[in-house]
Amino acid sequence: MTVSVRYWSWFRDLAGSERETFDLADDLSLSDLLALIRQRHPKFEEVRKSTLVAVGVEYQNADHRLKNGDEVSLFPPVQGG
């Protein structure tokens, strides 16, 4: 399956891009994808605790099962106001 990952705010600098696609085996969870992202971009290891993750427009936990075509967003703590 293919999943696209979008990086927001200063997480774009950690990834070196705004968007990437990952070709994954079926039935992987968000935590599997996050492990791959940390492998590809080791700087995400340092922000592990402050990383927020959404699939589509909803926050999801690490055990969330991914589907083909999902759009995953990674971003730092939000700062509206």
Added chain:
Amino acid sequence: MRRELQMVKEPLDEEALRRGRSASTGAGAVLQFLGVVRGSEGDESIRALDYETFEPMAVHQFEKLFDALERRWPEVESVRLVHRMGSVAVGEASLWVEIVSPHRAEAFQACQWLIDEMKQVVPIWKKAVPR
């Protein structure tokens, strides 16, 4: 409950927003909050804040907050919120919130709660533009 959400690039027009108010004869409290960009972020003197959002998710999360606010304070009859995006200069408003309700207590509580929750879940980020 009336609800209105805007995320805008232009400066906030407080007068136009005030003219857009609707309140029933049962409303005894109209609370308006204006968040303004400070001249410093931490120890750094700044010229502006540059706001960015993941808009579809921000709209969805705001809607969920409005739903929760309505459940928590069913007497609130109107919530309107405007957030600026892009570059907002020091002294300019980045956030405008209006709550209309029968009494002031729930208006103050709902406004405080909404802004606190927004700062936890709505995907908006700001970047300081140094002076």
